[in-house]
Amino acid sequence: MEKGNSTHPVGAEAFNKDKKRVAWHDKALWFVREKRDKAAHQIPEWEQLRELAAQIKAHTLSQLDLYLEQFEKNALKNGIHIHWAKDAEEHNTIIADILENHQAKKVVKSKSMLTEECGLNPFLEQRNIEVIDTDLGERIVQLADEKPSHIVLPAIHKKKEEVGALFHQHLHTQKGASDPAYLTQEARKHLRTKFLNADAAITGVNFAVANTGGFVVCTNEGNVDMGANLAKVHIACMGIEKLVPSQEHLGVFLRLLARSATGQPITTYSSHFHRPKKGREIHIILVDNGRTNQLAKPDFKSSLNCIRCGACMNTCPVYRRSGGHSYNYSIPGPIGAILSPGKDLKKYSSLPFASTLCGSCTDVCPVKIDIHTQLYKWRQIIGKEGHLPKGKKTVMQLTGKVMGQSKTFSMMSAIGKKILGGPKVLAYNALNPWTEDRDLPSPNFTFKDWYKKNKNNE
Amino acid sequence: MKIGLFIPCYINQLYPQVGISTFQLLQQYGEVEYPISQTCCGQPMANSGCENDSIGAIKVFKKAFEKYDIVIGPSASCVLHLREHGVNIFPSAKEVIDKTYDLTEFLFDIIKIKHINATFPHKVALHKSCHGLRGMRLESCSERVKRAPDKQKKLLKLVDKIKLVSPSRADECCGFGGTFSVTEKDVSVQMGNDRLADYIHNGAEYITSGDMSCLMHLEGLIKRQKLNIKVIHMAEILASNKVMVPEEKEILETSNIH
Ligand code: SF4
Numbered sequence: 001m002e003k004g005n006s007t008h009p010v011g012a013e014a015f016n017k018d019k020k021r022v023a024w025h026d027k028a029l030w031f032v033r034e035k036r037d038k039a040a041h042q043i044p045e046w047e048q049l050r051e052l053a054a055q056i057k058a059h060t061l062s063q064l065d066l067y068l069e070q071f072e073k074n075a076l077k078n079g080i081h082i083h084w085a086k087d088a089e090e091h092n093t094i095i096a097d098i099l100e101n102h103q104a105k106k107v108v109k110s111k112s113m114l115t116e117e118c119g120l121n122p123f124l125e126q127r128n129i130e131v132i133d134t135d136l137g138e139r140i141v142q143l144a145d146e147k148p149s150h151i152v153l154p155a156i157h158k159k160k161e162e163v164g165a166l167f168h169q170h171l172h173t174q175k176g177a178s179d180p181a182y183l184t185q186e187a188r189k190h191l192r193t194k195f196l197n198a199d200a201a202i203t204g205v206n207f208a209v210a211n212t213g214g215f216v217v218c219t220n221e222g223n224v225d226m227g228a229n230l231a232k233v234h235i236a237c238m239g240i241e242k243l244v245p246s247q248e249h250l251g252v253f254l255r256l257l258a259r260s261a262t263g264q265p266i267t268t269y270s271s272h273f274h275r276p277k278k279g280r281e282i283h284i285i286l287v288d289n290g291r292t293n294q295l296a297k298p299d300f301k302s303s304l305n306c307i308r309c310g311a312c313m314n315t316c317p318v319y320r321r322s323g324g325h326s327y328n329y330s331i332p333g334p335i336g337a338i339l340s341p342g343k344d345l346k347k348y349s350s351l352p353f354a355s356t357l358c359g360s361c362t363d364v365c366p367v368k369i370d371i372h373t374q375l376y377k378w379r380q381i382i383g384k385e386g387h388l389p390k391g392k393k394t395v396m397q398l399t400g401k402v403m404g405q406s407k408t409f410s411m412m413s414a415i416g417k418k419i420l421g422g423p424k425v426l427a428y429n430a431l432n433p434w435t436e437d438r439d440l441p442s443p444n445f446t447f448k449d450w451y452k453k454n455k456n457n458e
Numbered sequence: 459m460k461i462g463l464f465i466p467c468y469i470n471q472l473y474p475q476v477g478i479s480t481f482q483l484l485q486q487y488g489e490v491e492y493p494i495s496q497t498c499c500g501q502p503m504a505n506s507g508c509e510n511d512s513i514g515a516i517k518v519f520k521k522a523f524e525k526y527d528i529v530i531g532p533s534a535s536c537v538l539h540l541r542e543h544g545v546n547i548f549p550s551a552k553e554v555i556d557k558t559y560d561l562t563e564f565l566f567d568i569i570k571i572k573h574i575n576a577t578f579p580h581k582v583a584l585h586k587s588c589h590g591l592r593g594m595r596l597e598s599c600s601e602r603v604k605r606a607p608d609k610q611k612k613l614l615k616l617v618d619k620i621k622l623v624s625p626s627r628a629d630e631c632c633g634f635g636g637t638f639s640v641t642e643k644d645v646s647v648q649m650g651n652d653r654l655a656d657y658i659h660n661g662a663e664y665i666t667s668g669d670m671s672c673l674m675h676l677e678g679l680i681k682r683q684k685l686n687i688k689v690i691h692m693a694e695i696l697a698s699n700k701v702m703v704p705e706e707k708e709i710l711e712t713s714n715i716h
Pocket of ligand 1: 260305307308309310312313335361364365367368369
């Protein structure tokens with residue numbers, strides 16, 4: 001799970017030490033955002049699609065219990081094993097048990113943010129099970145012993161030269177080689193042997209369909225198919241919010257997902273799984289791990305609409321300039337900032353403040369989560385629960401008092417101007433960092449002064 | 459029409475000229491009064507997670523403005539905050555807030571002005587403030603496939619001799635964000651500098667906006683780095699042909715009120 005207690009500003013400050021890297025990171029993600037814009041603008045009914053997707057999700061979440069049971073029934077009928085996990089520990093234990101039953105020691109795993117959330121890799125590694133991440137980006141961060149910094153582009157923070165050095169060290173590629181085509185080819189060779197020798201394959205789930213008991217996993221690399229088709233056991237891990245009622249709803253989400261994520265019309269592979277082949281097994285783990293808690297909060301339940309496209313990260317001007325690791329949570333960016341406080345309010349209390357509330361995330365989100373409104377609402381809860389930095393709370397209380405009394409406000413303005421040469425009643429002026437990089441104007445009259453003088457002369 | 463002039467706290471203190479321009483613009487459409495008891499919309503507290511500490515400010519707002527037919531302020535951000543959150547924070551202010559508008563909304567939607575006596579012979583980039591852009595839908599935004607009416611751009615196009623230039627990134631946030639500008643200083647400053655580089659690169663002499671808070675942040679960076687670009691509130695451009703009465707001039711020149 002997550003290391004350390006670092007707040008977002010601390011992580012952001014560290015990231016911003018290297019200005020060139022910040023500019024490069026910002027540009028790389030902005031490029032993806034622009035591709036997304038082009039793809040979206042080619043679909044005249046884009047806004048209706050988003051609305052439809054949001055309604056399907058809202059409907060499904062409103063009767064999630066029924067749809068989950070329907071899904072379980074149909075999947076069982078198809079010969080799939082179903083497991084229910086209330087939290088990360090149960091999820092990890094169930095997987096360890098399945099692997100033990102099959103004496104599986106070598107596992108290939110495709111991208112799954114849920115297994116990141118649950119800390120599955122370290123859990124299995126402690127039990128002497130080899131887990132190889134087969135998504136190229138995830139393999140890169142795995143070799144670097146890091147966490148993904150983005151949910152769609154896990155290694156977006158790494159430059160190709162860094163990947164070259166990493167591959168040279170671990171996969172013995174040519175020293176100094178950084179050509180992406182060459183490195184990808186070498187990674188393929190390396191992964192191929194892992195696929196061929198795997199005892200079990202773990203995958204995520206993008207969508208599970210209640211009325212068929214089937215599920216869909218989307219990738220661009222085909223690594224899900226390689227893993228799941230070669231290994232004897234396929235374990236698919238899904239959060240309980242991944243359901244859609246019926247097969248026909250998939251079209252709406254598949255059209256939105258890849259366009260929002262990378263600007264592609266559809267992911268290269270949209271793999272549908274319904275039943276195991278003869279002699280093989282498919283297991284699905286349905287995981288709660290805090291989701292029903294979030295579902296019980298009317299202001300925040302729509303955060304469970306998320307289809308993990310990453311568009312809110314690509315568009316977020318703060319994410320692009322602070323990097324995914326600054327969030328210190330398995331899901332970074334705006335969506336991570338509204339999911340994480342539900343997990344641990346105190347620990348993640350800086351994340352809802354890592355935003356200017358510009359609202360771009362809300363407008364870009366294909367399932368219309370009102371992300372910036374939820375950020376604002378988490379801020380209020382953090383304030384009420386007493387998790388604001390102490391200085392901030394005091395300043396706000398004081399500012400509130402001043403602004404709540406016309407007389408005090410006038411007096412403070414006047415005193416502020418006389419003593420400090422500037423208006424110190426404003427909250428942001430009371431805090432010093434403003435002036436490290438920015439000037440403030442200091443006119444020697446206020447609008448009020450001007451108005452009073454002119455009113456009297458009328 | 460009795461117009462209550464709402465001048466946000468930081469404009470009153472730091473940018474009196476924006477207040478003066480707004481006042482002059484509004485005078486053409488009704489009897490304008492600036493109730494001197496007004497303080498602030500409460501946004502700095504509320505955005506910091508302290509909505510309760512902002513109740514007083516909204517109470518003052520209600521009391522100061524309830525007697526007017528309409529309330530106008532030169533700030534999409536403050537007006538939007540009252541609309542989206544102020545009503546929940548202090549529900550009995552709803553009636554007043556319902557008749558409170560941003561200057562752009564007033565000129566474009568209510569007065570529906572078609573002509574304006576203003577001249578501004580400069581290259582100007584419109585900085586679409588996020589609250590005006592995505593909160594009030596004053597302009598089209600690049601994420602959405604739906605187009606908005608582009609109210610601010612249309613108002614600026616009424617100005618004689620103005621030349622509007624477009625930045626490469628149509629509507630990225632400036633990085634102000636209230637207390638964000640200090641608690642997340644590094645990212646905030648980087649965002650501002652990136653915006654400035656874009657506007658400068660595209661040849662703008664002035665950056666204008668319906669929100670002075672974005673411009674305050676950008677100007678802070680411009681002045682510190684002595685960059686060759688200026689900021690100006692839309693109200694100042696729209697009122698550019700207003701002649702000041704002598705008393706106003708006197709104050710502006712001597713500025714010896716205290
Ligand atoms: S919150 Fe919306 S934009 Fe962000 S990852 Fe989820 S679906 Fe995509």
